Amino acid sequence: MTKRILSCMQPTNRLQLGNYLGALKNWVKLQDEAKDGVSNQCLYGAVDLHAITNGHDPAALANATRETAAAYIAAGVDPSRSYIFAQSHVPQHAQLNWLLSSMTQMGKLERMTQFKDKAGKNAERASLGLFAYPVLMAADILLYKATHVPVGEDQKQHLELTRDIASVFNEKYANGEEYFPLPEPYIMGTATRVMSLRDGTQKMSKSAESDMSRINLTDDADMIAKKFKKAKTDQGNVPASDAEGEGRPEAMNLIGIYAALSDTDMQVVMNEFGGQQFSALKTALSDLAVAKLSPITTRMNELMGDVAEIDAILKAGAEKAQELTQPTLDDVYRMMGFLRG
């Protein structure tokens, strides 16, 4: 059976190394993977409606959306095989979001830990959109009847909620039939959690305040070298084993990044650099990152030099996405009892 895989990123800023190693690199593998001659159907969105839920800069949103699509293509997502679209270009997302909102209990949303993390101490001032974010995410997934969703640790709870919303809909409006398939998490064995270069206990994030905390996919070789050189480490040498790395998140993060970029295990990296000064690892890591990322950056820059081409790819992606989603939305309206012409 063909797996229908949906995954998205928010155009909240420029994509960073964590987005690449934790998601995008695997998206390309999923697109190219085939089992028994059957390949996956992959849908990759730039979810701009999600990107406005925690404050945003209107002057930057359109370009960030284009740049997100450019990063997908530059990393190897092929728009002729996979769907690449901007969420706001497919209005069915927002419509299904509303329908699902009306059947999702507030209490369930209140249990979502990401809201608590993102809203921080000032939850009263957080937007309704941030609170209801998981419902829009459920709409993103269910609209396509996606069967699999690659998720990191931080999104597992949201996917559980999506399954719950799908079950509620099936029970209430489809007489218990599985109208919406319950999407499965797609665990990628190779997905890496990349941590901030300034604080190894925080994940690398595109909207974190300090640009020095992350490697952007648009950084040039000098900037990459500068950021790794300044990356926080500790007083010791590079650990040679997990035991030596215990309680040293910054050291283990650099080793993890090196391992992910070179498609190897962390122990292999520790065998090579263990016992040496961090400067040796940092220099090698900069060279490796530049070698792996510069073809992507170059391609992104080329694509961003021809905005009309990116816009045409997004338009075609949205048209294909609408063809796929409108029948589902029509069904849902009908099943919920709306008057349809």
Ligand code: AQP
């Ligand atoms: N540091 C990371 N390590 C591994 N994977 C990561 N992802 C994000 N950061 C890391 C993965 O990238 C995808 C895109 O996620 P998103 O854009 O929806 O938002 P996010 O997870 O919240 O990513 P950011 O970069 O931290 O964005 P902001 O700063 O806007 O919140 C997801 O698959 C995520 O797991």
